[in-house]
Amino acid sequence: MEATLPTTRDDCLAADASDPLRRFRKEFALPEGVIYLDGNSLGPRPRSSSATATRVLEQEWGTGLIRSWNTAGWFELPGRLGDKLAALLGAGPGEVVVTDTTSLNLFKSLAAALRIQREAAPERKVIVTERDNFPTDIYMAEGMVDFLDQGYSVRLIDEGLPLEAALGGDVAAVALSHVNYRTGAMWDMAATTSAVHRAGALAVWDLAHAAGAVPVDLRGAGADFAVGCTYKYLNGGPGSPAFIWVNARHQDRFWQPLSGWWGHARPFAMEDSYEPVTGIGRFLCGTQPMLSMALVECGLDVSLAADMGAVREKSLRLTDLFISLVEARGAGHGLELVTPREHARRGSHVSYAHPEGYAIMQALIARGVIGDYREPHVLRFGITPLYLGCTDVWDAVDALFDILDNRLWDAPEFRERLQVT
């Protein structure tokens, strides 16, 4: 694929003109003068979200009032959106719900995994995850084992060490991010799940940086649990509710501890004891934020209209282009690629370490090239094929090197640390 990459800006314009995904860009309300390379943190606004928000606010809430729980389908929305999302995850209907946050859904998954092991193999009391995983995944596991206080523990594996070395007979569950939030490195889900299963553990996948970005085949991989986020590559809106998938073979095997009334078999019978509903619904807990949830559908519908194979192909082409353009101009600038070059191991963002990464990113953002910065030293560029093209990548790299060549980052306003999410 390297051979066919554009080598001039005109090449980029020509490539974009014949891009079969080009038509999706108009679905997003991107501001003028911005090249948005942070869709892996917060996807941009689908244009259809305005009409949806007005409908939910004025018709459903304003006029429908309490009746909308039935008439507008609010109560069914977590499952209806989950069924739509399933198509992007290699999952089936009735296997996914959109609800709560990724952190909470990870808690439910890990709790369920420990519960299964408590009966099957009570000596298995270790949750394995990566030191380089998105921190909340580690924190939720820590909170759980600390609260249980029964000899459970969290084992962190370090980058570059083989997972297998951590998979002893004491391991109950392995929680991994399919695509690493910082480096963009991707696990082989099928092979890794098999290794986890061979070791007698259960595999929990965090798809936050994978869903909508790379092809995912949860059923094909035989995974046990998966959670993820709708506000990154799925463009659901700031903090929109997360999702959870549970392999059908596990769904009815336990009762997850965040057992709120939305997961009850008969939530409106107001019974005085919990009885979980059959199926994925038992992973629901409390009443969901309907306006934020309704907007998830806008982004989801755009992703579902695109061919995921074409999205993946374009993503790799654009990340290849980014890497090759930096390589062509980057000697001596101190940029170190931290994203794998191998396609099979790369998600949909490109990251570089640089000692002045923070200031460089601020200088880029100030001129409308919006990526983000992650400790330590990492410049992160999200490549989202639904609304980016080769020319965007070209112009972004051009801006980056203007800033590097002329040390434009070395200014007080760019070096001052603000909180950056």
Add this chain to the structure above:
Amino acid sequence: MEATLPTTRDDCLAADASDPLRRFRKEFALPEGVIYLDGNSLGPRPRSSSATATRVLEQEWGTGLIRSWNTAGWFELPGRLGDKLAALLGAGPGEVVVTDTTSLNLFKSLAAALRIQREAAPERKVIVTERDNFPTDIYMAEGMVDFLDQGYSVRLIDEGLPLEAALGGDVAAVALSHVNYRTGAMWDMAATTSAVHRAGALAVWDLAHAAGAVPVDLRGAGADFAVGCTYKYLNGGPGSPAFIWVNARHQDRFWQPLSGWWGHARPFAMEDSYEPVTGIGRFLCGTQPMLSMALVECGLDVSLAADMGAVREKSLRLTDLFISLVEARGAGHGLELVTPREHARRGSHVSYAHPEGYAIMQALIARGVIGDYREPHVLRFGITPLYLGCTDVWDAVDALFDILDNRLWDAPEFRERLQVT
């Protein structure tokens, strides 16, 4: 107060004309032809919510994109809204956050209470709550003790039995709803908290049907934890995020198990181990749904502009009026008042049991008098002084008796059971 109640519809019109809270009605977008008596389930839409939604969608999400986490104050919103809400709860700044759901916040509170007792009095392993409590409160407690699997249990007290009888030396925490969702009965928070403390337990209050409806003084009562909902009397929108209050004396004593990155001392340092931030922030978990959360402020600002003493006075006057009008016409209709007559024991809704309660409520809703139905047999009428007046109560009771006198409820379309939230 009974003596001064209106006895004709003209009296009602006159009383409404001189009502000092009358000006708040225009703040809400209530549909024509509807008398809305279900604000205790889902508050109506504040008119300002349209502009707020447009701002969050178009400016903050659309144009600000990822930058809005800082520039639009998204990251601080749970605490900023919590500080505003504190004024309605008898709490101080830094004691409340708006986040997650009531169910989840109850889980955090109970987990924290058990954790405190684990160190102070490890023999205390019982969570006491009411059989008639809102079911999710029971279910969350059940999920927790089941998951802990260390001899913890839930003890349900029955209506009419004295709480003290359940408060043995084995009780760790008592979780009560300040106002009961079904009956509208209200606990004396100060006296009950004292009794709980005398018994060596911690008091966790669910304010779902109290916040914004009745004066609440958490600090004055010396309560330990409180949780509640923003979409009922606070008019935050369907499923808007809930809140949690923790008495300052407890905030830093433990680490609650839903320990997501938003509760970390340095969330953006991406550290590989959890260290809770000092204060109420450690009760945050994952990324919040910003659109639904931003709308909470619209309803909150209306409540904060009203005098809670005047709200309470009008609420009691309207519920008194409802009760007296039903009493004047209700003989032989089978309506049984289940809400306490004593003001000090009454929240802000009125409930009646009737064997045909479901069909009667459907008939009422069909003619625009929207209350709701709760199993078993209960017709529930929420009385919300910010947008209801004496005339609304008069007309609602009038419609109720037209339906009862003429058995209009006895029609197939009203008897067919739909799911009603």
